[in-house]
Structures are given as structure tokens and as C-alpha cells.
Amino acid sequence: MAVSPSSSAQQARQVLADRLADLCRDAGLTGREIAERCGWHPSKSSRIMNGRTPPSADDIQAWCRACGAENQMADLIASLRTAEGMWIGWRRMERTGLKQAQEARSPLFERTHRFRSYSSWLVPGLIQTYGYTEAVLRAVQRRRVEVDDVGEAVTARMERQRVLYEGGRQFAFLIEESVLRNGLCGADALIGQLGHLLTVGSLPNVSLGVVPMRPDRSRMPVEGFWIFDAEQVNVELVSGYLTITQPSEVGAYADTFAELAELAVYGASARALITGAMDSLG
Structure with a gap:
């Protein structure tokens, strides 16, 4: 271990x-x-x-x-x-392919009612398009997974997205502005992904915040993480997948989320950043 x-x-x-x-x-x-x-x-x-x-x-x-x-x-x-x-290296977690790794997370998403997600690298998986997800998982597969089941893994992630539309769940997504302009999928797919963010951000049970790029931030970006209700945090690190259940640690991530949320813009201001990124892509 x-x-x-x-x-x-x-x-x-x-x-x-x-x-x-x-x-x-x-x-x-x-x-x-x-x-x-x-x-x-x-x-x-x-x-x-x-x-x-x-x-x-x-x-x-x-x-x-x-x-x-x-x-x-x-x-x-x-x-x-x-x-x-509580700590699983990527090699162990993905040894049989990416599909199983995606499916293993589904029960957690099914039983959670309040989601908080912060991302400094990529659009969160729950609000990714098919093309964006395919590019991300293909890059992962090429880098560290011998089994090529990317198609099945993408389907599994898309299936998990149904939690957005059922069960009275609440979602708060925070993404860094840089996420809007960086990607692995090419300009056309990224434009489609940004358009999807505009759609998802209009859902009544979804809060979508964008943390603008600026030179005088009071809180620098951190590693991406998910908070499930107030019970569990998951963090994807370079070396593996971390599960946190210690109340004090869960609380530390909740405090960090709140601090980053104060830096974010929402509504029309967030949409302006998204459409600005789309325009810059062509």
C-alpha cells in the first residue's frame, strides 16, 4: 500500500x-x-x-x-x-482499462445530492461533451494504460451525466478561466465544449463559476477536486487518486472551495468569458 x-x-x-x-x-x-x-x-x-x-x-x-x-x-x-x-495509484486503478475506472465511480455519484467541483486543468467530467471526453481519455490511455477501451470509457462517462437531470441534485462547478482556452481536443471540439458549458450553466440546479485570470489574486489555483455532499473529497493527482473522508480535511477543501468561489464570476459575466474564449478560437 x-x-x-x-x-x-x-x-x-x-x-x-x-x-x-x-x-x-x-x-x-x-x-x-x-x-x-x-x-x-x-x-x-x-x-x-x-x-x-x-x-x-x-x-x-x-x-x-x-x-x-x-x-x-x-x-x-x-x-x-x-x-x-483511500489512495490508489493510476497503474492499479486502470490496470484493466479506463471503462472499469469510470464505472467504479458511478455509485458515489448516484448517492450524492450536493456536488462541488473545482477544476484548474480541464472541464469537469460531469459537464464534458463526447468529443472533449474522448480526447481527454485518449490522451490518458496513450500515456499510461495498455488496454484500449476508450470508446467504452467515454460511453460510461456520458451515462453518468444523467445525474445532472434527475433526483433533485445540486451542482456547483468552479473552473479557472485558463480551462476555457486550453484543451486536448482541438479548436472545433473545444468550441463545442464551451457551447455546452453555456447550456449546462443555464440549468436551474447548476451554478457555474469562472475564476478570471488576473495578476493580483488573493488565492492561487490548486489541484482539482470534487466534494460529495459533506462526506467525501476526491482529488486526482499526478501519481494517483485520493479519497478523503476525515472531517477536518473535508472541511479544509470546503473552505478552499468557498474562497475560490468568491473569486469567480457568474451569470452574464461568466458567459462573457466563455463566449470570449469561443471567439478567440475562431
């Missing part, structure tokens, strides 16, 4: 480590004795109990057998999987 920059993931790892240490104490064993029973170097059990080295599923099974706590195996391995899921 990769070490995550999120304290949510670190806390989950420490909780698991503490549970394993408790099993050891309850069995009347020392870390050295656990290592001997498992056939490990003594330092390994110490690193696991202190949360410095995450255990594997095999390690947990061996630990439980050594402590006579086989009935705890399934629950502890489930905790391991939860901690691992």
Missing part, C-alpha cells in the same frame, strides 16, 4: 496497526514472539504495530494464526482494503 499524502489514509493505517497490536497483547505475546511464529525478522512486527509498514493480507492471516485469532482475519483484511482504497 503506497503512503498517501492524506491523513485520512494514514489514520486508517494506524487504526489497523493498533488492532493488530491489541491482538498481540491479548494473546500475551511480544512483537519478537509474533515474528518468530510468523517466520519474520523481529523488526517487521515492530514496524507493523507502529504503523510504519502496512501489512499485506498474507501478513494479517499469519498474525491472526500466531495469536489464535483466526476469527478476526476477515474483518482485519476488510479494514486493510478500506485503507488501501
Whole structure:
């Protein structure tokens, strides 16, 4: 399990480590004795109990057998999987292709009622056109994914967009002005994407803000992120996909969203920036 920059993931790892240490104490064993029973170097059990080295599923099974706590195996391995899921490298997440990675997010979108999305790089996926999405996912596939299922992945993302129109959900999108002028899809497709932003921005359940480019900002751009209700944040980083559930961290992203929202323009002013970008493209 990769070490995550999120304290949510670190806390989950420490909780698991503490549970394993408790099993050891309850069995009347020392870390050295656990290592001997498992056939490990003594330092390994110490690193696991202190949360410095995450255990594997095999390690947990061996630990439980050594402590006579086989009935705890399934629950502890489930905790391991939860901690691992908070930080997923792109290679692991996309090893079977992009379609599955898209479909895996659908349940979260289905159960969320309030969405907040900030993007400093690209138009958010939920309001992308087919052509824009195809260009973005094709670039991802060429860079890091061996399986070519881009067509199916685009279809999966388009299907997910139905949440915009059902279930009484609320959406707040913030994008940097630079997003309106940069793209991977070429001028014609980008013009179509900008026209789609005008359409989506007119929906009664959608707030669309554009943060103008200016030399005297009070808050610089940050990495793109999504806030789902007030329960979870997802961040796409260069190295992987981060899930945050720690309330204090979710709150920090909510505060950041609010600060960036104060810098944005809306309504006619946002439409003027969008149409200006369209005009500059031809």
C-alpha cells in the first residue's frame, strides 16, 4: 500500500496497526514472539504495530494464526482494503482499462445530492461533451494504460451525466478561466465544449463559476477536486487518486472551495468569458 499524502489514509493505517497490536497483547505475546511464529525478522512486527509498514493480507492471516485469532482475519483484511482504497495509484486503478475506472465511480455519484467541483486543468467530467471526453481519455490511455477501451470509457462517462437531470441534485462547478482556452481536443471540439458549458450553466440546479485570470489574486489555483455532499473529497493527482473522508480535511477543501468561489464570476459575466474564449478560437 503506497503512503498517501492524506491523513485520512494514514489514520486508517494506524487504526489497523493498533488492532493488530491489541491482538498481540491479548494473546500475551511480544512483537519478537509474533515474528518468530510468523517466520519474520523481529523488526517487521515492530514496524507493523507502529504503523510504519502496512501489512499485506498474507501478513494479517499469519498474525491472526500466531495469536489464535483466526476469527478476526476477515474483518482485519476488510479494514486493510478500506485503507488501501483511500489512495490508489493510476497503474492499479486502470490496470484493466479506463471503462472499469469510470464505472467504479458511478455509485458515489448516484448517492450524492450536493456536488462541488473545482477544476484548474480541464472541464469537469460531469459537464464534458463526447468529443472533449474522448480526447481527454485518449490522451490518458496513450500515456499510461495498455488496454484500449476508450470508446467504452467515454460511453460510461456520458451515462453518468444523467445525474445532472434527475433526483433533485445540486451542482456547483468552479473552473479557472485558463480551462476555457486550453484543451486536448482541438479548436472545433473545444468550441463545442464551451457551447455546452453555456447550456449546462443555464440549468436551474447548476451554478457555474469562472475564476478570471488576473495578476493580483488573493488565492492561487490548486489541484482539482470534487466534494460529495459533506462526506467525501476526491482529488486526482499526478501519481494517483485520493479519497478523503476525515472531517477536518473535508472541511479544509470546503473552505478552499468557498474562497475560490468568491473569486469567480457568474451569470452574464461568466458567459462573457466563455463566449470570449469561443471567439478567440475562431
